[in-house]
Amino acid sequence: MYSKEVMDHFMNPRNVGEIPDADGVGEEGNPTCGDVMKISIKVKDGKIIDAKFKTFGCGAAIAVSSMVTEMVKGKTIEEALSISKETVAEALGGLPAQKMHCSNLGADALRRAIEDYKSKQGIQTPKAAKTKKKKAKTVKKTRKGT
Amino acid sequence: MKIRYFDHVATNPLREEILEAMLPYLKEEFGNPLSPYELGTRARTAIEEAREKVASLIGAKPSAVIFTSSGAEANNFALRGIALARQNKGKHIIVSRVEHHSVLNSARFLEKSGFTVTFLPVDKHGMVEPDTLKKAITKETTLVSIIHASPEVGTIQPIKELSAIAKENDIIFHTDAVASAGNIPVDVNELGVDLLSLAAHQFYGPKGAAALYVRPGLRIVPLIYGGIQENGRRAGTENVPAIVGMGKAAQMAKAELPEKMKHVKKLRDKLIEGITKVENVYLTGHPTERLPGHASFCVEFIEGEAMLLMLAAKGIYAASGSACSSKALKASPVLLSMGIPASLAQGSIVFTLGSENSEEDIDYLLSEFPQIISRLREISPYAGGWGNTEEKGQCIPKK
Numbered sequence: 187m188y189s190k191e192v193m194d195h196f197m198n199p200r201n202v203g204e205i206p207d208a209d210g211v212g213e214e215g216n217p218t219c220g221d222v223m224k225i226s227i228k229v230k231d232g233k234i235i236d237a238k239f240k241t242f243g244c245g246a247a248i249a250v251s252s253m254v255t256e257m258v259k260g261k262t263i264e265e266a267l268s269i270s271k272e273t274v275a276e277a278l279g280g281l282p283a284q285k286m287h288c289s290n291l292g293a294d295a296l297r298r299a300i301e302d303y304k305s306k307q308g309i310q311t312p313k314a315a316k317t318k319k320k321k322a323k324t325v326k327k328t329r330k331g332t
Numbered sequence: 333m334k335i336r337y338f339d340h341v342a343t344n345p346l347r348e349e350i351l352e353a354m355l356p357y358l359k360e361e362f363g364n365p366l367s368p369y370e371l372g373t374r375a376r377t378a379i380e381e382a383r384e385k386v387a388s389l390i391g392a393k394p395s396a397v398i399f400t401s402s403g404a405e406a407n408n409f410a411l412r413g414i415a416l417a418r419q420n421k422g423k424h425i426i427v428s429r430v431e432h433h434s435v436l437n438s439a440r441f442l443e444k445s446g447f448t449v450t451f452l453p454v455d456k457h458g459m460v461e462p463d464t465l466k467k468a469i470t471k472e473t474t475l476v477s478i479i480h481a482s483p484e485v486g487t488i489q490p491i492k493e494l495s496a497i498a499k500e501n502d503i504i505f506h507t508d509a510v511a512s513a514g515n516i517p518v519d520v521n522e523l524g525v526d527l528l529s530l531a532a533h534q535f536y537g538p539k540g541a542a543a544l545y546v547r548p549g550l551r552i553v554p555l556i557y558g559g560i561q562e563n564g565r566r567a568g569t570e571n572v573p574a575i576v577g578m579g580k581a582a583q584m585a586k587a588e589l590p591e592k593m594k595h596v597k598k599l600r601d602k603l604i605e606g607i608t609k610v611e612n613v614y615l616t617g618h619p620t621e622r623l624p625g626h627a628s629f630c631v632e633f634i635e636g637e638a639m640l641l642m643l644a645a646k647g648i649y650a651a652s653g654s655a656c657s658s659k660a661l662k663a664s665p666v667l668l669s670m671g672i673p674a675s676l677a678q679g680s681i682v683f684t685l686g687s688e689n690s691e692e693d694i695d696y697l698l699s700e701f702p703q704i705i706s707r708l709r710e711i712s713p714y715a716g717g718w719g720n721t722e723e724k725g726q727c728i729p730k731k
Contacts, residue, residue, distance in 0.1 A: 188641075196638070197645060202711050217714065218674035220635055220655040220663070224713045240713035242678075244637035244656035248711060 188245060189279030195249035200256050203238040209306065212298025214291050221247045221288060223295040225255065229303055234258050234266055239295075246285035250292035253277050263300055269293055333647040336693045340534075340625060341483040341511055341684040342651055346577070347536040353580040354538065357573035365570050366559070375572050382579025386543050389582040390509075390528060391519035398544045398562045399575050403510035404434035405555065406529035406544035407477075409566070410506040411438040413552035414475045414527065415447055418504065422472035428452040428460045429669040430487075431479050432508055436665075439477075448472065457618040458487040458670045465497050475504045480523075481512035484653050484666045484682060485617030486626030488512065495524035504550070510534055510542075514585035515623055516593065520545055527552075532574070536687075537581025541574035588687070596625030596685040599694050603627045603683060606698040610705055616667065616680070625685035630672060633715055634708040636680045642704045648697055653680035675718055 188196070208226035215222035221243035228236035237255040241248050253274055258266045271289035275281045281289055337345070357378060363371030365379055380394070387394040400406045415425055427439045429451045439449045450468045452460050460478055476498045481488045491507050498505040506527035509518050513528075514535025520528055527550070531542035546552050546565075558567025585592075604627050607613055612632035631639065636652030643650055651657075653664030655678060667677040683697070709715045 193641075196641060199711060213713075217678065217718065218663075220678045222713060240711060242633065242712045242714055243635050244654075245641040247635075247656070248638060 187282055188249075189281075191253075191277070191279040192246060192249040192281065195252040195278065196245040199239075199248055199252040201238045201252065201259075202240070204240060205236060205238050208238075208299075210299040210301070210303025212295045212300070212302055214295040214298055215243070217242055220244065221291055223247065223251050223291050225251070225292075225295045225299045227258070227296075227299045227303060229263070232262050234261055234263070237296075237299075243288065243291075244285070246281055246288040247291065249278055250274055250281075250288045251295075254292040254296050258296060263303070266296065266300060269296060336648050336689070336696060338648060338650045338683040338685060338689070338693075338697070340686040341682065343533045343539065344536045344686060345688070346533075346538055347581070347584065349584065350537055350577050350580045354573040354577040357576050361572075363572075365572065366561070375570075378572060378576050378579075379570055382575045382582075385579040385583040385586075386530075387545075389518070389586045390513060390530065390545055391521055392545050393548060395563075396520075396545050396548050398546060398566050399570065399578075400542045400544055400566060401540055401571065403508070403529050403531035403534075403542045404432070406510075406531070406542050407432065407434040407508050408438045409544050409552070409555040410527045410529060410546075411435060411442065411475070411477060412555060414504050414506065414550075415442050416553040417551045418474040419447075422470075422474045424448045424450070424470050424472035425475040425477070426450045426452060426465065426468050426473060427477045428454060428479065428489075430454050430458050430460075430482055430484075430666045431477065432483070432510065435477055435479070435508055452478075454669055456671050457621075458482055458485045458616075458666060459618060459621070460489055460494060462490065462493045462497055465494055469497070469501050469503065473501065473503050475506065477506040477508065479511075480507045480509040480518065480528075481516065481623050481626075482617065482666060483511040483684075484664055484680075485628050485670070486622035486684075487618040488516070488621045488623065490621075491523045491525065495526075499524060511623065514582070514589075515625065517589065520547070526550055532578035532581050535581050535585040538574045538577040540571055541578035543578070592687050593624045595687060596689070599685050599689055599691065600625055600627050602691070602694050603685075603697065606694070607701060610702050613705070614676075616670070616672065623684075626682075627685070628680070628682040630667070630676050631679040631681060631705055632676060633679070633712045633718070634705065635678045638708055639679075639681050639704060642708070643701070646700045646704075648700065651682040651684070653682065654678045 205226040209229040211226045213224045224240045237258045239251040241251040271293045275289045363375040365376040383394045387397045443449045495505040504526045507525045508529045510531045513530035526547040528545040533539045556567045616628045636654030637657035655663040663677040
């Protein structure tokens, strides 16, 4: 079912853990659905010098997290943002159709970690601002409900 | 690498003796049982002999056994066949929430076709309480279908008690005995059921052969129309080799049942004792009223498919009811209906034992599995606890 690369990254995941003094942390997913990815990054001079992950999920989810953290190391923030579910899946030699959402989660968790880094640095990008707005909306909704 | 197979509820290997019994009917004895010449009558005789053996396994009259292609077909046949045959009496049927998909989805089909369906809740062990059934019965109820033993959590339902309630109210009672027949004693009269489904590959027979027991005199509407096979109740040229295999499998299962039960129960108890020693691992299903070869658990903070893959890498084959291990990406409705939180249900793992498993297999499993759990927990962000996961929204897989 899974490619050699997926099995390799699942059986021997790279970069497992949390960076204690991380510059950005992003989490995506929900354990009731089966997958949660938490990615932390360390940034120096605009470059991601380290990335680690913790993942609750299936084989594909763990392999995706491992691959994303490998891909992102040494990249600038802008380069890292270009990592998508397609590029991750491609690097893993493909994913079964019903597991593509794992790849998406990986790219999203990374994006959140970068957003977190940017907001800590006081950098606002149109994309981050948009997501923030969305978040605020959700909070508002919840408050209305209670 | 040696394979240790702990997934007997998925299917069983075909026994050598059974294959031998089938082979002539895949070769020279290829006749159609309806043909009047000898080649045909020999096939006909082979089917009738198989019918006697299958009937004997469940304490039924041979004429009450209808061969089908699968347990799913037998379940579809029972639900639709009885609901339609009795629709002038009423249009309400009752099933439990822990049924196999073939029962649940047949019930949903009937719901769409104008019937009313009650899905009975279960207790934390996955058991239907007789009182719950009593309360669900209406004047319109014509059929109750409750699974004999759960393939997911192993719980054996109090069928005798439940069928008695149906009988008192002049309601037909069906039980899906696919996971139980050939694994524990199953007797249609002892259980008091009107219909019962069973499948050959659950007791070392071939796939593609199953049966529905229909109490003599009970009218059932066919699922498959056509010729006069199976007395006009199930059309289609019979799968002679598979039916012969089912007969042989039933005969062997009956003869070996007490010994098999003793063997797998001993292994199961050892397995449960060993695995529940690991922290935050819980047995699912009933602690005592369960299939003798069935051990199912939920392991906290990790996911089932990942466990299956790591076990498979060690030559251990098992099953899981987690969302990721299902093609539909949904956690097992059986676990959820027992009140198990969705996050914990992701850590479902099921080991089902068979005659060929040895004590050494269990020792091997017990030496490997705890390491796999700790390895995956090292990767998991929840190793220290779930925290508040409720507020994270709905499960909508992103495209």
